[in-house]
Amino acid sequence: MGPRLRGDDIEDGSPRMPEHPAISDKTAFIRANTRPRAVPLVPEIVLLVADEAVPLWHKTEEELGEAGLPPPFWAFAWAGGQALARHILDHPELVRGKRVLDLASGSGLVAIAAMKAGAAAVTAADIDAFACAAALLNAADNDVTVTACQDDVLAGSFDTRWDAVLAGDIFYERDTAQRAFDFLSRHAARGATVLIGDPGRSYLPRDRMRRIADYSVPVTRDLEDAEIKRTAVWDLRPSKEDSTPA
Numbered sequence: 292m293g294p295r296l297r298g299d300d301i302e303d304g305s306p307r308m309p310e311h312p313a314i315s316d317k318t319a320f321i322r323a324n325t326r327p328r329a330v331p332l333v334p335e336i337v338l339l340v341a342d343e344a345v346p347l348w349h350k351t352e353e354e355l356g357e358a359g360l361p362p363p364f365w366a367f368a369w370a371g372g373q374a375l376a377r378h379i380l381d382h383p384e385l386v387r388g389k390r391v392l393d394l395a396s397g398s399g400l401v402a403i404a405a406m407k408a409g410a411a412a413v414t415a416a417d418i419d420a421f422a423c424a425a426a427l428l429n430a431a432d433n434d435v436t437v438t439a440c441q442d443d444v445l446a447g448s449f450d451t452r453w454d455a456v457l458a459g460d461i462f463y464e465r466d467t468a469q470r471a472f473d474f475l476s477r478h479a480a481r482g483a484t485v486l487i488g489d490p491g492r493s494y495l496p497r498d499r500m501r502r503i504a505d506y507s508v509p510v511t512r513d514l515e516d517a518e519i520k521r522t523a524v525w526d527l528r529p530s531k532e533d534s535t536p537a
């Protein structure tokens with residue numbers, strides 16, 4: 292079975308913070324195990340992607356001599372990220388001239404879309420070192436520059452004020468979803484534009500968000516048990532209790 296993101300399949304627990312010292316040249320590993328392909332819903336962006344998740348997952352574990360690593364999320368364009376990237380490219384005013392955070396960046400897809408839409412600067416944040424490397428590589432291949440951040444920005448001690456925070460497909464694990472929602476709510480309360488792309492993962496707090504667009508996203512059957520996933524873009528407005536000045 293592939294690394295599906297139904298949320299209810301995935302064991303809950305504290306966030307994993309993988310460090311991969313054994314593969315010193317992550318860039319070479321990524322290039323050797325992926326190939327460039329246009330993103331189905333965002334064909335103006337080409338990403339280094341894998342054909343299948345499980346063989347790459349095993350290869351990473353074999354090369355590192357470690358078991359229990361997280362799936363290679365960075366090697367795929369997930370439904371939430373595709374919808375959010377499409378939405379930003381079609382509505383560039385959402386990010387134009389802004390300092391943007393792409394939370395849970397994976398391949399860097401949303402970060403790249405934000406730069407192409409005219410953001411002033413974009414940080415791609417992901418706790419997986421491979422995702423950070425992939426985001427830098429994919430950004431360069433798409434002729435934009437982003438900054439990568441492997442720190443866990445959800446940990447609470449990060450006080451950077453972003454003008455816009457974007458999150459593609461992060462609501463698949465209970466604990467991370469809760470921490471992401473708290474983080475996003477804090478930024479919305481401070482006046483940041485907060486946008487989420489999500490195909491209805493188990494821990495998406497949909498009753499606390501506003502659905503602003505819908506997309507039919509072509510996805511990998513190996514990952515999702517579907518060819519197309521209906522995916523929404525949501526925005527987060529501060530609730531009354533969140534709207535006290537931060």
Ligand SMILES: C[S@@+](CC[C@H](N)C(=O)[O-])C[C@H]1O[C@@H](n2cnc3c(N)ncnc32)[C@H](O)[C@@H]1O
Nearest residue numbers: 364368369371372395396397417418419459460
């Ligand atoms: C399903 S992927 C989505 C990637 C990308 N946004 C997309 O839509 O294609 C989820 C990503 O969240 C990352 N992640 C999990 N917990 C995180 C955290 N606390 N901070 C940042 N990223 C995290 C994972 O490493 C993974 O790359």
